[in-house]
Amino acid sequence: MIKGIQFAGIASGIKPSGLDLGLVFFEEEVNVLSLYTKNRVKAAHILYNRKIERGPVRALLVNSGCANACTGKEGIEDLYIISRELSSLLGIGEGKILFASTGVIGKRLPVSTIVKALPILVKDLKGSHFDHFAQAIMTTDTFKKTVDDTFQGKKRYRIMAAAKGAGMINPLFATMLSFIFTDYSISPKNMERPFTLLGKETFERISVDGECSTNDSVMLFTKRDEEDIEALPLFKERLLSAMKELSLMIVRDGEGATKTIHIKVEGAKKKGYAERIARRIAVSPLTKTAFFGCDPNWGRIIAAAGDAGVPLQPGKVDISLQGEVIVKGGVEVPFDEQAMKRKMNKREVEVVVNLNDGKASFDIYTSDLTFDYVKINASYRS
Numbered sequence: 315m316i317k318g319i320q321f322a323g324i325a326s327g328i329k330p331s332g333l334d335l336g337l338v339f340f341e342e343e344v345n346v347l348s349l350y351t352k353n354r355v356k357a358a359h360i361l362y363n364r365k366i367e368r369g370p371v372r373a374l375l376v377n378s379g380c381a382n383a384c385t386g387k388e389g390i391e392d393l394y395i396i397s398r399e400l401s402s403l404l405g406i407g408e409g410k411i412l413f414a415s416t417g418v419i420g421k422r423l424p425v426s427t428i429v430k431a432l433p434i435l436v437k438d439l440k441g442s443h444f445d446h447f448a449q450a451i452m453t454t455d456t457f458k459k460t461v462d463d464t465f466q467g468k469k470r471y472r473i474m475a476a477a478k479g480a481g482m483i484n485p486l487f488a489t490m491l492s493f494i495f496t497d498y499s500i501s502p503k504n505m506e507r508p509f510t511l512l513g514k515e516t517f518e519r520i521s522v523d524g525e526c527s528t529n530d531s532v533m534l535f536t537k538r539d540e541e542d543i544e545a546l547p548l549f550k551e552r553l554l555s556a557m558k559e560l561s562l563m564i565v566r567d568g569e570g571a572t573k574t575i576h577i578k579v580e581g582a583k584k585k586g587y588a589e590r591i592a593r594r595i596a597v598s599p600l601t602k603t604a605f606f607g608c609d610p611n612w613g614r615i616i617a618a619a620g621d622a623g624v625p626l627q628p629g630k631v632d633i634s635l636q637g638e639v640i641v642k643g644g645v646e647v648p649f650d651e652q653a654m655k656r657k658m659n660k661r662e663v664e665v666v667v668n669l670n671d672g673k674a675s676f677d678i679y680t681s682d683l684t685f686d687y688v689k690i691n692a693s694y695r696s
Contacts, residue, residue, distance in 0.1 A: 322438035323446030326431035329379035336450035343370035351530035358389035359413040372410040383528040467545025479564040516557035570686030588676035594622040602683035608658040
């Protein structure tokens with residue numbers, strides 16, 4: 315538990331069953347930094363939050379089962395209604411509550427259902443109810459995604475984080491909700507740029523299906539006490555670890571996924587070239603289905619690399635799969651296909667593409683594309 319932070323999660327009726335409404339209450343004002351989707355279509359909670367998150371906040375309300383995206387000005391007005399009711403119940407001033415939503419796009423929040431549930435939700439608030447909150451934000455997730463860590467500065471500090479995400483994960487920014495809480499004190503001015511960079515090294519390096527949601531949100535809540543600047547390097551290190559752990563949980567829980575694939579592109583002239591190639595391979599349906607079938611079809615990998623829109627010399631390209639070189643200079647190196655299939659039949663698969671054209675590199679994590687992914691997403695709305 316983190317002293318001064320209380321959590322709650324209940325079944326309010328937004329979804330047919332299961333917990334669907336989560337609340338975090340801060341006994342004192344806290345600072346917040348947020349990273350949001352790069353999709354030009356943004357959910358109501360993002361448009362609402364941007365108006366108030368520069369100031370200190372006291373609470374966070376998260377719902378699953380309804381994205382509240384593409385709901386016009388009414389979707390934002392619904393949040394003002396809920397905020398007024400919740401502010402009164404918590405005994406705090408208005409404009410101190412942030413929101414986040416996840417679920418089906420195009421549906422407005424069931425305001426009356428939520429307002430009716432708020433007294434029950436507030437009653438559930440406890441420092442020990444972190445798991446309730448983590449469960450309430452899930453949609454197609456198959457397990458809770460939480461991190462709990464500590465580090466030593468002038469005193470012992472704690473980082474607790476929860477995320478949801480399994481589908482619509484785009485490598486430009488992971489499609490998920492992620493919330494990070496700490497009793498470490500740092501001002502937004504001193505943390506804004508580092509937090510953005512940490513996002514690029516974690517949540518922006520994962521992909522499930524290459525689809526970019528309207529609701530992607532990562533929020534970091536920090537205390538407003540005297541800053542412990544000497545502990546900042548260690549805080550950033552532990553924060554990076556927590557964010558990376560959450561992002562990898564999301565990939566591992568990719569809808570229908572059976573494998574996590576780590577794609578490394580090395581030997582590029584520029585990091586941007588390596589990144590473009592890695593991302594292109596990561597979102598290729600042909601490479602992803604090959605991984606699902608444990609098929610060492612390296613032709614799909616090099617074809618995707620050549621379609622990334624950056625300079626590439628095929629005659630220089632080497633490809634390794636599960637630590638074994640199978641392509642040298644753009645030509646296959648004879649290998650035992652059945653033995654390689656067995657090597658690929660693991661939860662974790664590694665691919666290394668060496669362009670042999672420079673020193674820059676980039677890596678990304680993705681999942682395979684399976685029958686179950688199609689089943690889940692063919693009936694997600696219904």
